[in-house]
Amino acid sequence: MYKKISFIGAGNMSNAIIRGLVADGYPADHITASNPSQPKLDTLTNDLGIHVTNCNISAIKNAEFVVLCVKPQILKNVCMAFMSEVSLQDKCVVSLAAGIETSNLIVYLSGHAQLIRVMPNTPSAIGCGMSGIYASADVKENYVTFVEKMMQKVGETVVVSKEDDINTVIAAAGSSPAYFFLIAESMIVSAVKMGLSEQQAKTLVQQAMLGSAEMMKQTPTLSPMELRQQVTSKGGTTFEAIKCLQAHDISKIFDEAMIAAVNRAKEMAKEF
Ligand SMILES: NC(=O)c1ccc[n+]([C@@H]2O[C@H](COP(=O)([O-])OP(=O)(O)OC[C@H]3O[C@@H](n4cnc5c(N)ncnc54)[C@H](OP(=O)(O)O)[C@@H]3O)[C@@H](O)[C@H]2O)c1
The missing domain is CATH 1.10.3730.10 (ProC C-terminal domain-like)
Structure with a gap:
């Protein structure tokens, strides 16, 4: 079943994943990209017909899966800005941010724990990516399955059961x-x-x-x-x-x- 996915940040990695999804037949009207500057959004909507916005809050309100694709250095502030305005209940948050652990992400997201870490690599941009996926045992299984399938649109996936193993994913496939x-x-x-x-x-x-x-x-x-x-x-x-x-x-x-x-x-x- 298709779910509504919103990408916060429309840079290189979200572009790769969004293009992989649409190329695989994922309905463009189920995908939203949010970004402060307009040119990246124009390209995405012109090329693929997805929804685009400059407002993270409206992108998140509309989504069942929220994919955080901003640089790690600004992620905390980005989350704090939208958390005062949205509820994440019944939503799964996916973080691509290298180096930000689940314990910190939960704090940024005001205690929301339905979150999954994904560590992709640059060949994802040509559909030959390799992503490591980590979710704590509390995360709903159907969320993990959905995220695995999403990342398989741009390559292969390995699910790791310990968060520390994400660092090994970085060494073996990210870098x-x-x-x-x-x-x-x-x-x-x-x-x-x-x-x-x-x-x-x-x-x-x-x-x-x-x-x-x-x-x-x-x-x-x-x-x-x-x-x-x-x-x-x-x-x-x-x-x-x-x-x-x-x-x-x-x-x-x-x-x-x-x-x-x-x-x-x-x-x-x-x-x-
Ligand atoms: N690229 C990789 O190979 C790779 C691999 C593993 C993990 N990751 C992770 O993926 C994430 C994204 O990396 P990337 O390479 O795609 O970076 P990127 O190309 O720099 O994209 C980040 C995007 O975030 C946007 N942005 C900035 N402030 C924002 C805000 N307040 N709200 C929404 N969007 C905002 C930027 O927009 P403007 O340009 O308009 O400022 C930019 O389009 C990072 O956390 C990174 O650690 C990347």
Whole structure:
């Protein structure tokens, strides 16, 4: 059954989700976006025919699901401004804000606890996103199911049962597109140094990355280690390259990078 969804903030992430929903046939007249500046709203309503408004309060009054898509730094003030004017009874609030924990969100929302945290990543904008979802045990199951389906319009979802795990979601999927871009960047620089054109190098690297990810998906019975071993014959070219990466302890480097991301997420949580 279609529910009324209002997005508070019409920036990059709400755009991605709204476009995914409408492309999948979600009725545009069940979606509202609220934003202070008009141009983003004009584009959304012209492209998709959704409702738009500059008033968070009217957007929230109309909604069964309220998706908070403003920057974390302003979320508290945004919530305080609308909480004096609206009741959230029978509404589910979804927060995309990185680093703001449920305990703080409940305070911002004057005790409202039917809320779900979602941590998407930027490939959501092209329908290849990965979102982690956390809801406390008190949140109605049908709310969680609805939010999972909503985020599946722009990619895949994993529901985590402990809030701390959202930080690991950030390290593994929220931040990780940047790790992959860094790997691509380094490989392209090297291939260009060896004589390929920038375009040739980019095509080779991006297609190899895409193909590798697709192989992981399409052969779920094989672990990444087994897939790697399949292309690594002793004494061959891949063997030499992997030996070099392992000599620099690539696994340890990634372990440290992921821990650094989680630690930063924990620090950020204390800032709110
Ligand atoms: N982008 C990502 O990859 C990503 C990943 C995970 C989580 N998130 C989370 O998603 C949320 C949104 O991020 P984003 O990248 O979409 O940011 P964004 O592009 O900057 O969008 C935020 C939007 O909020 C609007 N806004 C500002 N004040 C507002 C108010 N008082 N009421 C309603 N809207 C207001 C801004 O409008 P104006 O521009 O007109 O000021 C802007 O359009 C953040 O909490 C972020 O942590 C994002």
